[in-house]
Amino acid sequence: MKHWLPHPLLTPTLALIWVLLTNSFAPGSVLLGLLLGWLIPLFTRRFWPDPVRVRQPLTLLRLLLVIGADILVANLIVAWRILRGARHIQPAFIAVPLDLRSELGISLLANTVSLTPGTVSAWLSPDRRVLIVQALHVTDPDALIATIKQRYETPIRRVFESC
Amino acid sequence: MLDITLSVLIILGALFTLIGSLGLVRMPDFYTRLHGPTKATTIGVGSLLIASMLYFSTQTNSWSLHEVLVTLFLFITAPVSAHLLSKAALHLRVRSVVEPPPLMTATADDSEFTTAAPPLNPSPAPQPTAHHSP
Amino acid sequence: MLMLNTALAVAFGCVTAAIGLTVWRLLIGPDQPDRILALDTLYINAIALLVLLGIQFNSALYFEAAILIAMMGFVGTVALCKYILRGDIIE
Known part of the structure; x- marks a missing residue:
């Protein structure tokens, strides 16, 4: 879990930004956004030492x-x-x-x-x-x-x- | 009704943009000038972007939400650039109407930037005496 | 529609005046940080002008230019500030 999804909050945020950037809510756009949101944190893990955690x-x-x-x-x-x-x-x-x-x-x-x-x-x-x-x-x-x-x-x- | 909302948003946005730039010209020193652009101009452009969002959403009958991105981007980056600008001004000891605070070490800013990205191939320590010898 | 057109005309006037004031500060600004701040404000004003043009000509294309200016302007400001902060040290 921690290895494959290092930043659980970053993935949906990036997907949302992608959907807003392309300005379309088509399923393909959402899917591509989720893929990017999964891959970008994986490849940039060294820049984000500790994940953000929201407590309250x-x-x-x-x-x-x-x-x-x-x-x-x-x-x-x-x-x-x-x-x-x-x-x-x-x-x-x-x-x-x-x-x-x-x-x-x-x-x-x-x-x-x-x-x-x-x-x-x-x-x-x-x-x-x-x-x-x-x-x-x-x-x-x-x-x-x-x-x-x-x-x-x-x-x-x-x-x-x-x- | 939509026309009224749009007009009010557009006028308000343009007025705030103007006031922000007016602050840039009217205020007495650099640190007070910083306030106009970071606050008034940012919310002015934000208001214009909301107007644009409303306009295109009703014009094309489909949601046009990408203006939110620019608004968010501006609201995140405006304080960052203001902080960096005032840091640069404090570093240069720009004239101020009030006494700027004493900075603890003048080189603290530099060390922060150099430690942020360590070089891949650390070069051997330079010999300061070698440059000065004739 | 007439009301919107009037509002747009007034807004164009305001933003153009804002750009004029910013350019004035860019020209006279006594110190380097003043000039960088004027540039920073200038690009935000340019975004405002582009958004207004997008509404006026009913085209979404101006928006793409606005988002590009937003990103490039921020990077430019940060680069200039960092140059001031570390430009005078011997590396």
């Missing part, structure tokens, strides 16, 4: 919904800040200490932070303990750190890391 699907779903809503709100806020002009912003660099240890978890958190309210992940310390975040407008750095940790980091850790 419900938490993942809720996290995705929260992120989706936050992306919409973030865009309205950033658009408003841009229209108001540079005089009303107060940018800052903030160091967020990380509890996440896995590469996948850290990259997911960094991407989430970049897509949500007025923050862009700017730099990761070499020991992977601190994520430097650039915020467009911040008045209370500690509150922002607490929000990031509680809103995004805890669910990501619950879903993708054993703790």
Whole structure:
């Protein structure tokens, strides 16, 4: 099982991407997609050392919904800040200490932070303990750190890391 | 009804795209400029792609879902390129309106890239003194 | 249909203005990262323009160009950033 299907989640994902790319749901297209989804993980096994495992699907779903809503709100806020002009912003660099240890978890958190309210992940310390975040407008750095940790980091850790 | 939805989506998408580029011009330093393109432009193009999806799905009476791919691709790659850009800017010590954080080691970025792909035939260690001797 | 055509005309104006602003930043951008960011934004704007053209001319072909630009643009941005990050070290 582990030998012939190294990444059980990657296979359906690749098949879905293939079906979307060809834009047809014909059986032949689905079959070819599944074949590609089976062969590509086999041949690229060296690039994917450990398989992704999702522990709490419900938490993942809720996290995705929260992120989706936050992306919409973030865009309205950033658009408003841009229209108001540079005089009303107060940018800052903030160091967020990380509890996440896995590469996948850290990259997911960094991407989430970049897509949500007025923050862009700017730099990761070499020991992977601190994520430097650039915020467009911040008045209370500690509150922002607490929000990031509680809103995004805890669910990501619950879903993708054993703790 | 469909026309109204499509028009609203298209106008919203185009406006967000414009605001993102406006942020690129108006903001005072590089790190604040980064916010406009990564957020506003991405969702603007996403909204345009949803409009295109609706349009082609109703036009041809068959699902046209491949726009989802571009939307997803943009939403995954926009934060990655923003992160790399700010890393490059911190590396070059680009002027900023606020004090950038002290980086622990300047060479940390380089070691990360060189260890990612080890060479197949490791060449013998270069002799630094050989180049400098006349 | 008239409403959609008006919306498309307005959208073309907005996206073209966005491209103009981006090119302005590309020309004046004081540092290298500014120019790379302008290029990055330019290709996203090009995707927006292509999607609008696809709706205007009712052709799915523009979409293929859009997906290609999305991929190539991302790879280009990453390559330029990596060049800045490691270009000044002696290998």
